[in-house]
Structures are given as C-alpha cells and as structure tokens.
Amino acid sequence: MDLFPLRLSLAVSVAATALTLAVGLPLAWLLARRRFPGRDLLEAAVVLPLVLPPTVLGYYLLTLVGARGPIGRALGAVGIDLAFTPKAAVLAASVASIALLVKAAQAGFASVDTRLEQAARTLGRSEWQVFWSVTLPLAWRSVLAGAVLAFCRAFGDFGITLMVAGSIPGVTQTVPLAIYDRVQANRMDEANALSLLAVGVVALLLVGLGRLARLRF
Amino acid sequence: MLSLAIEKRLDGFVLDAAWEAGDEVVALFGHSGAGKSLTLQCLAGLVRPDAGRIVVDGAVLFDHARGIHVRPQARRLGYVFQGYALFPHLTVEANVGFGLAGKARGARRARTAEVIARLGLTGLERRYPRELSGGQQQRVALGRALAADPAMLLLDEPLSALDAPLRRQLRDELADVIREWRVPTVLVTHDLAEAFQLADRIVVYEEGRVVQAAPKSEILSRPASERVARLFGVRNILRGRVVDASAGAIRLAWQGHVLTAANSPSQPFLPPRGAEVAFFVRPEYVRLVRKDRPAPEAQNRLTGRIVGEVDMGTSWVLRMAVDGGTGRTSGPDLEVEVPTMVYEMLGLARDRTWQLTIQPAAIQVLPSG
Numbered sequence: 001m002d003l004f005p006l007r008l009s010l011a012v013s014v015a016a017t018a019l020t021l022a023v024g025l026p027l028a029w030l031l032a033r034r035r036f037p038g039r040d041l042l043e044a045a046v047v048l049p050l051v052l053p054p055t056v057l058g059y060y061l062l063t064l065v066g067a068r069g070p071i072g073r074a075l076g077a078v079g080i081d082l083a084f085t086p087k088a089a090v091l092a093a094s095v096a097s098i099a100l101l102v103k104a105a106q107a108g109f110a111s112v113d114t115r116l117e118q119a120a121r122t123l124g125r126s127e128w129q130v131f132w133s134v135t136l137p138l139a140w141r142s143v144l145a146g147a148v149l150a151f152c153r154a155f156g157d158f159g160i161t162l163m164v165a166g167s168i169p170g171v172t173q174t175v176p177l178a179i180y181d182r183v184q185a186n187r188m189d190e191a192n193a194l195s196l197l198a199v200g201v202v203a204l205l206l207v208g209l210g211r212l213a214r215l216r217f
Numbered sequence: 218m219l220s221l222a223i224e225k226r227l228d229g230f231v232l233d234a235a236w237e238a239g240d241e242v243v244a245l246f247g248h249s250g251a252g253k254s255l256t257l258q259c260l261a262g263l264v265r266p267d268a269g270r271i272v273v274d275g276a277v278l279f280d281h282a283r284g285i286h287v288r289p290q291a292r293r294l295g296y297v298f299q300g301y302a303l304f305p306h307l308t309v310e311a312n313v314g315f316g317l318a319g320k321a322r323g324a325r326r327a328r329t330a331e332v333i334a335r336l337g338l339t340g341l342e343r344r345y346p347r348e349l350s351g352g353q354q355q356r357v358a359l360g361r362a363l364a365a366d367p368a369m370l371l372l373d374e375p376l377s378a379l380d381a382p383l384r385r386q387l388r389d390e391l392a393d394v395i396r397e398w399r400v401p402t403v404l405v406t407h408d409l410a411e412a413f414q415l416a417d418r419i420v421v422y423e424e425g426r427v428v429q430a431a432p433k434s435e436i437l438s439r440p441a442s443e444r445v446a447r448l449f450g451v452r453n454i455l456r457g458r459v460v461d462a463s464a465g466a467i468r469l470a471w472q473g474h475v476l477t478a479a480n481s482p483s484q485p486f487l488p489p490r491g492a493e494v495a496f497f498v499r500p501e502y503v504r505l506v507r508k509d510r511p512a513p514e515a516q517n518r519l520t521g522r523i524v525g526e527v528d529m530g531t532s533w534v535l536r537m538a539v540d541g542g543t544g545r546t547s548g549p550d551l552e553v554e555v556p557t558m559v560y561e562m563l564g565l566a567r568d569r570t571w572q573l574t575i576q577p578a579a580i581q582v583l584p585s586g
Contacts, residue, residue: 115302118263121289122296123316124365133315137306 001190004170005178006197009155012086012174016093016154017147020101023094024150025143028105029131033114050099057095058163065091065164089165089172093154096161100153101146108142109135145215152202219243219369219401223259223269223279232256235269236420236430242395242402244412244433247422247448253405254299256422257371260403261296262289274368295362295400299374301354303346303361309333310342312357316365332360336394351379355387359394370395370402376411388414409449421445439481443495443583452552453498454583462487467582469496472541472550477516478580486584495583500534500554502579505563506572515574523569524549533560537573 030036031043049057065072065082075082082088112135120130136143158176165172167181175198182191210217222235232252236243245253258264260271262278265286271279273294278287295316304312314329333339336356346354355375362370375391376384392415395402406412412419413433420430421441428448429441440446446454457471464485467478478496480486488494506512525536536549553573555565 113302115298115300116304118289119296119298119302119304119361120315121263122261122292122294123361124290124319125315126290129318134304 001193005173005175005194008086008089008173009175010201012089012093013151013154015090016097017151019090019094020098020150020154021147024098024101025105028102029109029135031102032106032109046099046102048099049095054096054157054159055163058092058160061092061095061160061164083164084166084168084172086165086172089161089174092160092164093157096157097150097153101150104146104149105139105143108139108146111142112138141213141215144213145210145217148205148209148215149217152205155201156198218274219403220270220272221256221260223256223266223271225255225259225264225266227255230425232425234422234425234427236427238401238403238418240401241417242404242415243418243420244404244406244416245420245422246406246409246412249407251422252425253422254373257373257403257405261294261371262287262292293365293368295365295367295370297358297362297370297372297375300378301358303354303357305346307345308342309338309344309346309349309357312346313338313360313364315361328364332364336360351383352387352390355390356394359391363398363400367400370400372402372404374405374407377406377408391415421448423448439581440583446497446583451497452500454495455498456493456495459488459490459492459494461490466577469494469582472539474519474539474541476575476580477577478582479577480582486582488582497581497583498551498575499579500552502576503551503553504574505553505555505559506574507563512572513574516577517575517580519573519575521551521553521571521573523565523571529554530557532556533565535565539573
C-alpha cells in the first residue's frame, strides 16, 4: 500500500503545529495579558476558523494565496508558488488548528498568578524573560494540550486543504483526502487501512501523550 | 531616604498620598481599601501614578512633570507579596537566586548560598515552595527580595493570610530579619500589633489619604484627629466644650465638671472658647482615690459608680457612671482600667462608688477632622 499520504500528513501536521505555536503563542499571551482596542474583535477572529465552513475558509484563503491573489502574486514575484503545493497544505492545516492552540494557551496563561510575573519584574527580569522563566513554565501543560489538539486537527483537515492545496496524488494528497479518493474509486480496503492509521495516530497522541504529561483537554 | 507624593485615580477611588521616611521601618496602616497596597505598587513601579513624584536615596523613580517612570526592573526594590508569591516551579535555591540573573554564575551561586545560610534555610535548597512550612516560605520570600541587595524592602500585608498563633511567630521572625539586615522597609498592614512591633514610623491611611504620619511613639499619645484615634482603637473618646485654652493647658467643660488637659507647649492646640472638641482619657491612667487615706490635692476630681466590669485576666475594665450636673444616668461615661491586684486590694467587687482623679497629661484633646 502507498504510505505517501501518511508521511505527507505527518510532515504537514508537524510543520503546521510549529507554525501555529509561533503565531499562536504571542497571540494567546496578548489576549490573556493585555488590554488593547480591538481585543474583542481579535478574540472573535481567532475562534472563527472553528465555526466557519471549511470551504468558506478555503475559498478566502485561495483568493489570498492563489496565483492571482495579493499574497500569491507577491510570492510568485520572488519565485515561490504556494497554491496547490505541500506548503499550501501546511497553511490550510494551520488555519484549521490555530484556534485550538490559542484558546488552550490563553486559558493557561490567564491561570498564572499575575503576582508571580510582577515578582519577576521587581527582581529585574524583562518582559521577554518573565514569559520564558515564569509564564510559560507554569502554563506548559495547557500549551502542550493545545498543541496536541492542534496537531490532531491539522492531521485531520479536509476541506481547507482541498480548496488551497488540492488533492494531487503524491504531492498534496494527505490522509483524509486519500481516504475520500479511495472511497470514490471503490478501493475500500485501502480506505479502511488509511482510516485505521488516522485513528491510530490521533489515539496515540491524545491517550499516550495525554497520560504521560497528565494533560487535560 | 524616601519621599513620596502621588495621585492615582481608579474606578470610584482616588489615592492622594504624600509622606517621607528616613532609613527606618515605616508601616502604612489603615483599613483594607485605604490605598496602602496601591501606594506600595506605585513605589515599586508596578502601577504608574497619574501625578506626583517618588524619590528614593536621591534617585528619582517617578516624576510626572518630567515624564520619568523608572521600570520596576530598574528600581532595585525588594518586594514581598501578600502570600509570598514564590515561584512554585522553582526550588528554594532558584527562588532566592532569581533576582541575580545579571551576575556571573560564580557570584550568583555564592550570594545565593550566603543568603540561604543567613536565613537558616540550609538543607532546603532543593525543596519546592509547596514542601515548606509557612515560616520557611516567608524566609524564602525575604531572601529572594533581599538577595540582590535592594535599596528598600517592601512588604505587602506579609502576615495577613495566616492564623493567629503562626502569625505571632512569623511576626517575631520578620522583626528579627528586618533588624538584622538593616534595610529600610515599607510595610503595609491593617494590624495594629504588627505596625507597632515592626515599625519605627507609622503612616495612617484613610480612604486614599494620609491622615497622619509620625513616629509610632507619637501616634498613640497624640493622634492627629478623632478619626485616627478611633482607627487605633482609643477608648474613652468624649466630647466637651472649651472653657479656655493656653499653651500650658486646655480646660474643658464635660458633664458639669471642668477638666484640665495638658497642652503641648511646643505645638499648642488653641481651640476657641466654647468650641466643641473631642478628647480622650487613658483608661489606665484614671486613679481611684483610697478611702482609708486623706484625699490628695488633685485636679480633675470626679465621683463615679461602677455600672459594669470586664475581667481581662491581668486587669479589670470598669465601666463607670460619673455623677454630673446633667443628671444623665443612662450608660457608663468612662472606662477605667485597673490592675487585678488593685481590684482585689480595694475590694471593688463590693464597693462600687469611688472618687476618681485624672492627671492632666492623661487627657488628650483631639484636633477636629
């Protein structure tokens, strides 16, 4: 059996989780610790990908990064194609999963006693150091739980990926797309095997890592 | 040296405080919500005042007019939070050394070990805060604040979360550490005993304002106002009319009697004749005149009848009705405190009517306010 979809899905999910952490952690910290104009709007925008139809998200994403979209054209000018490449699959998976990470990390940061951060400040630590030495170490369980959920959501994305990355066998066809493809082609044995693999990956992460690190989802 | 004058407006609360202190222990005393902790947060730079100026040892930490607001990181003030706020994910050693991040590793380690030894925490270096007793936690919090050799120590209600027996023990320990380390200290408290045991100077807060700032010896003998006196639990706060006032004495009409109160020759209080003033009489300074001896010549002689009494263990508090021209009979007029020995010797349990004398120095007239 062709294991390319599994390898691609794992690679895309890892990359998407990394991207999600890089963008989502600062966002979560801002929402948990700062008051600024437009904060409510930003908080709503973060949750949007959870509730909008994936095809709607995929459509807007495609208008941005497609060959004729503003971002797509800018990238094309420097020789980078995004739409219908594995990179687009990473982007799609990130959009799908970032809300899960941000909400979990935000709750984690908010639960850290602000007096501990104040104490660190009076002891000479900069905001950056306060985050790394106090806030994150005390919220790591929530952040890890969010990252695990985000990874699983990224692994399972179908609609957004289909819209911006397509379902090109051997290029952008991730596990969920491959399963759909096999069912369409009436290759039920392969669909069955891929489905079992997907369940296995997610179960391993949620149960295994969840147990190991005593995470609460 | 600390000089502070700040204003801060919050929702439904205005802090407008100014006071100064030398290299001593200052207690900010008042009810909760009076603005004491907010003052401390402004001092530490955790809250930015709306106006004013804060100077510590000649260094301007805040000056609204000149746009100066030194970050808390750069103020070199050791802050001990209510409940201590120890880092739960770090060991005792890492907590104490937390403020030494800028130092070389060797110097950091040496200083941490020195502070741990000085505070009697040796052997607990690898423990986590949750594994420590209340007293050990307090010492770690003090060590963490003192390790970087701060210009001042700021203590925010350090003992208020504790129950009474532990509280007394930690109060003694805290007093020892403050004396031994000789670091100028600002302490926020709503506990009178804490303020008196730990502080040299007391700044009294009420509703966002400073109502008195004075050495602690002065604050009980000369409260700035009736409100301060009530805040400090002063008993026998009475009201009378001024007969006349001079630098030497103030004479007061009260219950048909004329009482003579000592005035302060250096800072005399001269209320106009006929003004109604509050004054208080120290219950432990009222003397009962022995009936088996000739009556002494004394000012402020009254006759009182015991109408109630409370056994305080080593003393008795007598509630006395004073005979006066008003003919008022309801309720006691004066509290008198006598040692238990005197109570028994004079047979106060049986004999209820006594001549009383009060020294002028035991009567304190309170400026209005």
